[in-house]
Amino acid sequence: MDLSKHAFFEGKTVPLSEARINIATHGFLYGTAVFGGVRGYWNEEKKRLFVFRPYDHFRRLLNSGRMMAMSIPYDEESLIQLTVDLLRTDNWRQDIYMRPTIYKADMGIGVRLHELKDEFCMFVMAYEPYVRNDTNAHVTVSSWRRIDDNVIPARGKVAGAYANSALIKTDANRAGFDEALVLDQHGHISEGSAMNVFMVRDGVLVTPPVTDNILEGITRRSIIELAKKEIGLDVVERSIDRTEVFIADEMFMTGTAAQVVAVTKVDHRPVGNGSMGPVTTKLRMMFDDVVRAKNTKYSSWNVEV
Ligand code: PMP
Numbered sequence: 001m002d003l004s005k006h007a008f009f010e011g012k013t014v015p016l017s018e019a020r021i022n023i024a025t026h027g028f029l030y031g032t033a034v035f036g037g038v039r040g041y042w043n044e045e046k047k048r049l050f051v052f053r054p055y056d057h058f059r060r061l062l063n064s065g066r067m068m069a070m071s072i073p074y075d076e077e078s079l080i081q082l083t084v085d086l087l088r089t090d091n092w093r094q095d096i097y098m099r100p101t102i103y104k105a106d107m108g109i110g111v112r113l114h115e116l117k118d119e120f121c122m123f124v125m126a127y128e129p130y131v132r133n134d135t136n137a138h139v140t141v142s143s144w145r146r147i148d149d150n151v152i153p154a155r156g157k158v159a160g161a162y163a164n165s166a167l168i169k170t171d172a173n174r175a176g177f178d179e180a181l182v183l184d185q186h187g188h189i190s191e192g193s194a195m196n197v198f199m200v201r202d203g204v205l206v207t208p209p210v211t212d213n214i215l216e217g218i219t220r221r222s223i224i225e226l227a228k229k230e231i232g233l234d235v236v237e238r239s240i241d242r243t244e245v246f247i248a249d250e251m252f253m254t255g256t257a258a259q260v261v262a263v264t265k266v267d268h269r270p271v272g273n274g275s276m277g278p279v280t281t282k283l284r285m286m287f288d289d290v291v292r293a294k295n296t297k298y299s300s301w302n303v304e305v
Helices: 026-030 054-067 076-090 159-174 218-231 278-291 296-301
Strands: 006-009 012-015 033-035 038-043 048-052 096-104 118-126 137-145 179-183 189-191 196-201 204-207 234-237 250-255 259-266 302-304
Touching: 006 076, 012 076, 026 096, 033 054, 033 159, 048 076, 054 076, 054 096, 054 218, 076 096, 076 118, 137 159, 159 179, 179 259, 189 196, 196 218, 204 218, 218 234, 218 250, 218 259, 218 278, 250 278, 259 278, 278 296, 296 302
Parallel strands: 137 179, 137 259, 204 234
Antiparallel strands: 006 012, 006 118, 033 096, 038 048, 038 096, 048 302, 096 118, 179 189, 196 204, 196 250, 250 259
16 A cells, blocks of 8 residues: 555654654554545646545544534635645645544543544545456345444544444345445345445436435535536435345446446346446546536635645
8 A cells, every 4th residue: 555655644744754642542453433534536637636625624534523523623724725735745746545533532441432632644545446357247136234223423534433334235235245334223235335325226326325324425425416507307215125225227336536436236236237237337437527626616625735
């Protein structure tokens, strides 16, 4: 993995090798950390790096922190500034992925959230695809259930909760699948290991609502807007039953790391005609233009470094 030379750690930019936490740190011992995953896209024509929707990402990060009784002395705007500064320090000229984290920084044991100090840190890495097979992914329905809002909030990006995603991803990959669909406690499809889910049924784009134990994805939000405004599709947020995906016309998954992944097979059954469909194809192309700041209509989503 190609990591940044510098990181933001304990209030300042330091060489990555100095951004170290102690083994007795609360966030490490209990998974009491929340994080974000933000991407920067290199635009070759403009020779510039653009960060995609950092305001939304930092807003979600701060909200995840609120759920976990965390507070840091930064707001969305100051986090964006800090991001731009960090990216300029290492002069990135390629697609990158950033990992901001807020964590419980006290040392020693004692499982709780209150009366502990919070810290913010961030490092950068060169982008690596999350799902390699992104035009014809074969997914399975995971035997693991999605964490429930009353267990660990799925709408928060809580580090400890990613043990759930790791179990889902590893079992899917070891069984030969690219990804998995995960059911919530009611048996509805919530999302993938780190991606939101969409299906096209009879010309309508359907995705689970934010009350079905999903992460409120920023790619999801962007795709909903593009589908409505640019393709004129009806978008419905409603629960999806397990068997609906077998009769859907198209299916895809979205995420910052994965972007838009076409799902063409679920548990050995073809989705639609078994190849990437027209809606997925259009949205993939549109999304790539938007994230690389090639579509000026959505330039408010791109922050230039
Ligand atoms: N669900 C989960 C569990 C995730 O970890 C992610 C990745 N952040 C997503 C969905 C997609 O969200 P986003 O589009 O904001 O990256």
